[in-house]
Amino acid sequence: MAEIVEKVLARASETAEKFKPVTVSKDIDVEFDLGNLLVSDPNPINTKLLRTEQEDYIKALARDNTQLIINKIWELPTERFEDALVVKLPPPTTIVPREKPLPKAKPPTRWEQYAKKKGIQKRKKEKLVWDETVQDWKPRWGFKRVNNDKNDWLIEVPENSDPNIDYFGKKKEEKKERIAKNEFQRLRNIARAQKTKVPGVGITPSETPSKQQVNRNFFRCQTNGYFDSTQFEANVGDFNKEKGKNLQILKELQSKKPKLDVDKAVKTLSHEESQSGDKKKEPKRRSKSGGKKGANRKPFVGKGKGNKKGKKR
Amino acid sequence: MGVLHRVKKPQTRKGKLYLENKEPKVQENAKTAIFVRGSTASEVVLKAMKDFCSLKKPHGVFFNRKNETRPFEDPLSLEFFSKKNDASLFMFGSHNKKRPHNLIIGRMYDYHVLDMLELGVESFQPLAEFEGPKIPVGTKPVLLFAGETFETEPDYQRLKNLFLDFFRGQEISRVRLQGLEHVIIFIAVEDMIYWRNYRILMKKSGTKIPRIELVEMGPRMNLSVRRTKLASEDMFKLAKKQPSVLKPKKKKNVKQTALGSTVGRIHMKRQDFGKLQTRKIKSLKKTKPEQTKFGKNSKSLAPVSNYAKDAKFSRILHAR
Numbered sequence: 001m002a003e004i005v006e007k008v009l010a011r012a013s014e015t016a017e018k019f020k021p022v023t024v025s026k027d028i029d030v031e032f033d034l035g036n037l038l039v040s041d042p043n044p045i046n047t048k049l050l051r052t053e054q055e056d057y058i059k060a061l062a063r064d065n066t067q068l069i070i071n072k073i074w075e076l077p078t079e080r081f082e083d084a085l086v087v088k089l090p091p092p093t094t095i096v097p098r099e100k101p102l103p104k105a106k107p108p109t110r111w112e113q114y115a116k117k118k119g120i121q122k123r124k125k126e127k128l129v130w131d132e133t134v135q136d137w138k139p140r141w142g143f144k145r146v147n148n149d150k151n152d153w154l155i156e157v158p159e160n161s162d163p164n165i166d167y168f169g170k171k172k173e174e175k176k177e178r179i180a181k182n183e184f185q186r187l188r189n190i191a192r193a194q195k196t197k198v199p200g201v202g203i204t205p206s207e208t209p210s211k212q213q214v215n216r217n218f219f220r221c222q223t224n225g226y227f228d229s230t231q232f233e234a235n236v237g238d239f240n241k242e243k244g245k246n247l248q249i250l251k252e253l254q255s256k257k258p259k260l261d262v263d264k265a266v267k268t269l270s271h272e273e274s275q276s277g278d279k280k281k282e283p284k285r286r287s288k289s290g291g292k293k294g295a296n297r298k299p300f301v302g303k304g305k306g307n308k309k310g311k312k313r
Numbered sequence: 314m315g316v317l318h319r320v321k322k323p324q325t326r327k328g329k330l331y332l333e334n335k336e337p338k339v340q341e342n343a344k345t346a347i348f349v350r351g352s353t354a355s356e357v358v359l360k361a362m363k364d365f366c367s368l369k370k371p372h373g374v375f376f377n378r379k380n381e382t383r384p385f386e387d388p389l390s391l392e393f394f395s396k397k398n399d400a401s402l403f404m405f406g407s408h409n410k411k412r413p414h415n416l417i418i419g420r421m422y423d424y425h426v427l428d429m430l431e432l433g434v435e436s437f438q439p440l441a442e443f444e445g446p447k448i449p450v451g452t453k454p455v456l457l458f459a460g461e462t463f464e465t466e467p468d469y470q471r472l473k474n475l476f477l478d479f480f481r482g483q484e485i486s487r488v489r490l491q492g493l494e495h496v497i498i499f500i501a502v503e504d505m506i507y508w509r510n511y512r513i514l515m516k517k518s519g520t521k522i523p524r525i526e527l528v529e530m531g532p533r534m535n536l537s538v539r540r541t542k543l544a545s546e547d548m549f550k551l552a553k554k555q556p557s558v559l560k561p562k563k564k565k566n567v568k569q570t571a572l573g574s575t576v577g578r579i580h581m582k583r584q585d586f587g588k589l590q591t592r593k594i595k596s597l598k599k600t601k602p603e604q605t606k607f608g609k610n611s612k613s614l615a616p617v618s619n620y621a622k623d624a625k626f627s628r629i630l631h632a633r
Contacts, residue, residue, distance in 0.1 A: 015519045018519065019516075019517060019518045019519040019524060020516075020518065020524050021518070021524075022518045022520060022522045022523070022524050022525075035484075036456065036477060036481050037453060037454070037455045037456060037481070037488070037493075038455075038456045038457075038458070038477060038481075039455070039456070039457045039458070040458045040463060040464065040473070041457065041458065041459040041460075042461050042463075042464045043459070043461070044460075044461050045459060045460045045461075045500060045502050047502060047503075050500075050502060050507075054507075055529075058498065058500060058507060058509055059509075059511070059527055059529065061457075061459055061498070061500070062457055062496055062498040062509065062511055062527055063525060063526065063527050065457045065459065065498070066455060066457065066496050066511075066513060066525050066527065067524075067525040069455055070493070070513075070515075070522065070523065070525055071522055073488070073490070073493070074490075074521065074522045074523075078490070079487075081487060084489045084491070084492075085489065085490050085491070086487045086488060086489050086490065087487060087488060087490060088486065088487045089485065089486060089487060089488055091486075092484065094474065094477060095553050095555065096474060096477060096478045096481075096553075097420070097422055097427060097474075097478070097549065097552035097553050098341060098422065098552055098553070098554070099341055099342075099344055099401035099420075099421065099422065099423075100336075100337040100338075100341070100401075100422075100423055101337055101422075101423050102337065102339075102554060102556050103336065103337040103338060103339060103556075104337075187320065190320045
């Protein structure tokens with residue numbers, strides 16, 4: 001028994017002679033932040049040694065602290081990752097300031113608002129589509145896409161339509177229009193997100209706006225943007241409200257008495273009075289009693305000067 | 314009429330990716346440092362900056378043109394550089410009679426200077442003067458901070474954070490054991506910072522853990538702390554704000570005791586004694602007519618007090 005103990009002790013002392021120790025003792029425990037590979041040693045510095053044997057002292061200090069963190073890291077569970085032995089580090093405990101502020105959530109576009117209200121969910125579409133004519137799979141969009149009529153050399157003239165129109169030109173024009181419309185909507189969404197004035201009038205996506213675009217803008221001008229701010233109603237709403245609305249309409253239809261619009265009546269009355277009275281004052285007074293904003297106003301679509309008030313915007 | 318808000322779309326895919334990479338992110342990129350040479354930089358300062366840059370690579374850019382700017386008086390031009398290069402760390406070198414061999418080290422938040430520290434190079438030995446192999450580019454260093462000043466003085470705590478920010482490189486979740494090669498030590502004593510770089514040698518120790526030996530790799534610098542311009546507590550707090558996604562979710566009702574065992578608290582419904590399985594005795598067994606009357610599952614003949622009754626009773630007690 002004693003022989004075995006002696007042998008073990010002798011081997012231990014042998015290894016101790018052969019190798020230097022891996023343990024380090026410190027007066028105050030050092031702090032680790034393994035996520036950052038950081039060691040903070042709060043032990044006081046020996047200023048005397050630092051002055052006399054600077055390099056040796058610093059090197060010894062560095063060695064001890066490095067040994068401590070290596071001991072800590074070697075305790076962590078190891079794993080194999082891409083043919084190398086790695087250890088998983090815990091997340092850093094020292095918080096370092098960020099370089100940029102926190103990312104903000106992107107404000108929803110008008111379509112996203114609408115879709116949310118109506119409960120429309122995004123559907124994932126397959127990227128490849130079966131092309132019947134070619135009998136092969138083709139991308140839905142982009143290069144070599146399905147149903148690509150971009151390079152058609154012939155276009156069939158639709159029934160009951162003018163054969164003297166340039167249908168190639170028309171197709172090009174339509175494409176341009178779609179692009180312009182999309183750009184316009186994109187800008188409007190940006191403007192809405194930045195809480196600046198939403199461009200409604202006068203801003204056209206291209207240098208030479210189409211007739212349709214101009215008309216649309218003009219309509220918006222006439223209605224003072226009333227139809228821009230219409231609120232979307234949810235698909236499944238208040239049943240009682242809807243019922244009440246419909247009943248009201250029925251009631252109005254059934255009753256033989258004409259519906260009396262007080263506003264309108266007053267207006268016509270005042271108009272008649274003014275006509276019978278001084279004719280010069282008439283336009284001024286009319287403009288003052290302009291009525292409620294947006295109410296009882298019909299959309300005016302088309303060319304012409306229209307309402308002069310609308311030109312302000 | 315002109316165009317109101319022309320928010321330009323990126324023209325190329327590459328440009329789009331570049332802009333996306335610049336945007337604020339939840340998990341941020343590694344911070345890039347710019348090294349700006351002042352118009353009066355001395356050779357010592359220049360060499361020191363070059364060495365800093367080589368250690369900081371690939372997240373370091375050296376600006377070799379002379380720039381007439383004084384960061385402590387007007388940091389605007391540095392902020393401009395920062396924005397242009399998407400770099401939030403900077404180092405600026407200059408030299409004059411009042412502040413010889415001057416290095417300014419700092420960091421930005423949202424392209425504005427957050428912390429700035431002026432260091433004087435008292436003694437310097439460049440990287441090239443040390444013999445032996447150097448570490449590969451982009452090695453994550455082990456950072457050592459020694460001296461009680463780094464722990465006790467608030468200004469030095471901030472400086473420690475600044476040095477950590479400057480030198481730590483990329484944030485990583487796992488590290489290759491053989492890849493731990495570089496050690497940087499900062500010792501703070503009486504307005505001086507001793508800065509050394511070592512290479513790690515792992516020797517056999519007879520155990521699983523290797524015995525560590527260090528070889529000085531350079532550069533070697535003794536720096537004196539001059540002026541500092543640190544961010545206010547509010548500003549620093551704002552900059553440190555972490556996104557809620559990254560914060561660990563708080564675990565309810567689970568605690569760790571001092572001995573390291575996990576203790577949990579469970580909330581249960583009140584036990585229904587009616588369904589309690591007691592000893593089965595023949596005499597307690599229901600006869601056929603009882604079973605049909607009270608149901609098969611009810612155990613005893615006596616009506617069992619139910620929750621509602623209990624609740625009512627307790628309420629009455631409280632009222633009295």
